[in-house]
Ligand SMILES: C=C1C[C@]23C[C@@]1(O)CC[C@H]2[C@@]12CCC[C@@](C)(C(=O)O1)[C@H]2[C@@H]3C(=O)O
Ligand SMILES: O=C(O)CCC(=O)C(=O)O
């Protein structure tokens with residue numbers, strides 16, 4: 577059991593600005609694993625305005641669990657503004673960022689990612705997690721100028737929520753499941769119950785990028801995660817191939833399917849294993865995690881259209897119970913809910 581001081585130390589990132597080499601505690605031997613570099617093998621790129629988009633998205637979800645989405649309707653200016661807000665935030669002096677430090681056991685604030693507690697090696701990363709309004713953290717970060725950040729975050733979350741809902745409708749249709757089976761989805765009184773999170777990620781310039789990782793391999797605990805990133809660094813694991821680098825297209829969003837979709841679809845859709853490698857240059861990304869309310873029971877939604885012989889591969893689990901399993905066991909959480 578960690579002492580309170582040790583628990584606190586685990587959420588403080590390295591002062592990266594001063595790092596001239598990669599300290600031993602950040603060395604991940606897997607960072608130099610071979611990466612598939614053939615131009616022929618790339619994650620699907622889909623335009624949401626294409627009439628075939630639902631079909632293409634369904635295929636991508638079954639084969640990759642990830643895709644790049646164009647024509648998504650999120651204004652380019654808003655995406656650029658988010659990148660600028662990341663820069664403004666992570667360029668603050670360390671002692672200023674520490675004012676918004678996540679408390680041990682807390683879910684929001686500045687610091688290292690929650691899964692870090694499961695690894696003895698540290699990741700080359702710092703982040704800010706926001707759920708709902710950013711005002712409490714923004715006031716601590718910029719006491720005299722916090723409104724601009726809050727307004728941008730609000731606008732972004734609103735637009736991302738609408739897009740995530742649109743994608744969820746497509747996914748449910750593909751599973752032949754009426755969205756009304758998910759009682760929280762269309763219930764306007766339940767919007768506060770929705771459990772949405774925004775994760776601002778910073779991967780500072782690294783003096784020796786092949787020795788460390790920005791984020792260790794993981795799947796996301798979401799229905800979908802919508803990710804914006806201007807530069808490369810994200811890699812996805814494809815069975816039978818290995819790590820494949822994602823090359824972000826200008827203004828596209830990367831859509832990851834998360835664990836909840838894998839459960840709801842009875843394993844028909846993949847929740848993609850991914851990791852982040854670092855570079856000698858600064859990289860930012862923003863992830864919007866669309867998740868069901870904590871008390872929602874997630875279980876395979878077996879479609880009547882697919883016949884009576886279907887067997888649920890996973891037991892029913894509330895979103896909260898699964899998040900707790902994930903926080904303690906990361907990728908092994910799945911084996912704990914398998915029938
Ligand atoms: C909404 C969330 C998902 C996440 C935990 C969090 O509360 C905020 C950060 C997210 C993240 C990003 C990096 C990988 C990950 C496993 C982690 O430790 O923090 C995910 C979490 C998740 O998807 O479970
Ligand atoms: O930075 C990236 O490209 C990925 C971030 C990520 O995987 C996450 O926030 O869960």
Ligand SMILES: [Fe+2]
Nearest residue numbers: 794795796850
């Ligand atoms: Fe992720």
